[in-house]
Amino acid sequence: MAPNQSSSSIEIFISYAQEDKKLLEQFTAHLSSLKREGVINAWHDGEINAGTEGAKQIEEHLNSADVILLLLSSDFIDSEEHWQRDVTRAMDRHNKGEARVIPVLLRPFDWKIKQLDGLQALPRNGEAITSKSWSNHDDAFKEVAEDIRKVVEELIPRQLEKVPEETSDAVTTSIPKPQWLPLLLKLQSFHWLSLLKFLGISTGLTTLVVFMRLCGIFQASELWFFDQMMQFQPTESQDDRLLVIEVTKEDIDKQEGIKRGSLTDKTLLTLLKTLLKYPQNQPKTIGLDIYRDFATETKEFSQPENKKLSNLLKTESRIIAVCNIGDLSQNNKGTAPPPEIPTKRLGFSDFLSDSEGIVRRQILSIETPKSSPCWSSKEPVSNAFSLELAQHYLGKQYEEIKDRSIRLRLGDTTFDLLDGRHRGGYSFWTDLEGYQVLLNYRVSCSEKKKNDCSPQYVAERVTLDDVNKSDFLTKYSLKDKIVLIGVSDYSYEAPWFTPFSSKGHAPIPGVIIQAQMVSQILSAVDTKNPRPLLRVLPIWYEILWILFWSLIGGAIALLRFSSIPRLRLSTKGLIISGGVVFISLYCSSLIYFITPVKYWVPFVPSALTFLGTGGVVLYRGFNPQKS
Incomplete structure (x- = not known):
């Protein structure tokens, strides 16, 4: 030796x-x-x-x-x-x-x-x-x-x-x-130092990506992927608990009399009387998604139809009307509610749209500022129009419980809210005040064109002209339904973009968005056939999810330099393995989103850490003298 x-x-x-x-x-x-x-x-x-x-x-x-x-x-x-x-x-x-x-x-x-x-x-x-x-x-x-x-x-x-x-x-x-x-x-013999370096790279990149995410750098791309996954939603049947009455441009132009809004008093009175004509075919709730910030009966307007409409709005407990809280930062001062309707039958109609104008969230309740027109009779209108409609339809046993420690609950259903610890892809700069949830759109197909499927067909739709026809009450069933009345004429109210707008679907009227929101609440509390709400993971779970994919990316890259021949990957094997795992990441994110699990898990940050950690490990492996 x-x-x-x-x-x-x-x-x-x-x-x-x-x-x-x-x-x-x-x-x-x-x-x-x-x-x-x-x-x-x-x-x-x-x-x-x-x-x-x-x-x-x-x-x-x-x-x-x-x-x-x-x-x-x-x-x-x-x-x-x-x-x-x-x-x-x-x-x-x-x-x-x-x-x-x-x-x-x-x-x-x-x-x-x-x-x-x-x-x-x-x-x-x-x-x-x-x-x-x-x-x-x-x-x-x-x-x-x-x-x-x-x-x-x-x-x-x-x-x-x-x-x-x-x-x-x-x-x-x-x-x-x-x-x-x-x-x-x-x-x-285990290379503990190499393991610690690998964990350091993965943890460092994950920390950087999470910080950038919270700062909003990836918000646009995350919301874009949110829209893509929403478009993969399976189609569902129309919500037969709802009927939408659209006031079209033709309906508005046909009216006679003095207009103080989209509908004259005579037209609105005729519409409401038609809906309440037969006791055996009456709706359970009527949602009036039309702004009327003026008194129906005044000195100037004292005709019989004015008095009758005023009395109907005051006494009919099934009619729920709207106001608009407004947003001064957007030069929106808001709109006051009809003065004849008490606060308990009012809801705000405000939507939460993201920077691209797309509605992805639903606000259920908020602390209304005193400067808002939605203060009625010294009381604030704090619940959304959709929530008020759903509660009236469901009955008194579904009074909401508002408490940040237990979320918002209707009956036995808990609504997981967006907040500081449950942000999803939203940054620290996104306003998550109030009781907000993600809007899980219902995609249904048109009765006339079965291959035409869109969120605008959430419920059966008729026009005001259809209601005025003699056979309306025999053709359509109103019994125990929620009837939503709203304007679809874009000259009176601008349409709203949805996650489906990028797929070629046109923006949809606000009354259809309201129908989507009402349907989501009713379906969530349905004990026979509940429809799950779309939720987000707590922020620490999201960080662990992002870190997990970072470790996977680095581990695959390490196999390129494995000292064990059977485990060592060739360049071709590395590309194939990385591609398969990357597709698995996207598919798992999609499955969580569209299946009954209903979680919006972070895809973009996970993809970045997966590729980033793998890239750094490969660089260090091929250039050890530089690293």
């Missing part, structure tokens, strides 16, 4: 071409630190003693080496002797798991040879020692030596396990090998 070598030393066999002898000398000099530590015993045919059989010594060392280094160059590949003797035997032992074969690229040439396929060559960046990409040979040899040290450190524990078996019987009997020794040696 050579000086400073122990029985646990790793034996290294170096195969090279004679034309590369000077490079061999430089290389072995860089291995001298490992030799002096006693962890390796490097040998090559330059150490054959005079007067001995060289071929026999080469064969012995080739068969006993733990690591076989192939110093590759064009001359090495051209040598039949090296190829038939060294490479063939080395690969045979490598495939059997008896030795580790490591190609070292000395001079530039095409080394992608089938027999060496799957081996990780050094330097890791694939640039030969003498190529111009290295400032000098020492830098390249230093990196190669460091990688060989890692391989040696991994093999030493395995070598130690063999030591007791190679000693005498007296030694093995006097010093028994503990059962836990193999496990301890494996733990010692």
